[in-house]
Amino acid sequence: MWTVLITGGSGFIGSHVARALIRVGYNVVIYDVVVNDKLIKDIRGNVAVVQGDVTDSALLAETVKKYGVNAIMHYAALLSAAAERNPYQGFKVNFEGTWNVFSIAKALGVKAIIFASSAAAYGLKAPEFVREDMYTVPETLYGISKQYGEMLGLWLCRRYNIGFAAFRYGS
Structure with a gap:
């Protein structure tokens, strides 16, 4: 079974993802700057x-090697405000x-990355219902990131x- 590292894994979304992965048999490594017990x-x-x-990057690479990580779910971020x-x-x-x-994943042979994006990538003037192929005009540093x-993930993939895969979460 694969080992999945979740950055930001003790946060709200990351902890729910960790539970779901455990339920279906994955090995999970939570990597977080502040562990929310x-x-x-x-x-x-x-x-x-x-x-x-x-x-x-040194600790992150050491962690990927130590646990034999096959996939990374990248949820760590400094939120918009x-x-x-x-x-x-x-x-x-x-x-x-x-x-x-992403670069550590490439260097160490990680097979897959899932990136937690955000509806903030669409910008503040986005309509209530958006499509994945809509033009993005992020207006905050968070949205730009x-x-x-x-884009970086798609480049690595190609x-x-x-x-x-990237998921644009919204509230």
Whole structure:
């Protein structure tokens, strides 16, 4: 069975994804800068947990190697309001961190990446109902970073034959 590393895995979405993967038999590694024990207490015994930042490429690579990771689900991000308040930190986590995740996946032979994008990639003036093929005009650093992650992932997929999918979550 595959081992899946989930960046941001102790967050709201990541912890739910971890539960679903465990239910169907995957080995799960949660990699998060701040481990939220409240959200993962029921699965803590069934996952490996690494406290780490996606901007720390050495620890991220070490984790991928140590656990023999086959797939990465990249959910770690500095959310919109925080990225707007501190654009440098938003860049570090959302752009550099995404580059680290994707380049380490390529270098270490990870087979697939799932990227948590966002409806923020469409921009603030998007209609209530959107289609995947609609033109994106992100207006926040967070939205721009999500579009960047989608484009980088598609490039990796085409160039290096790494499986890639992005999900644009919305509220």
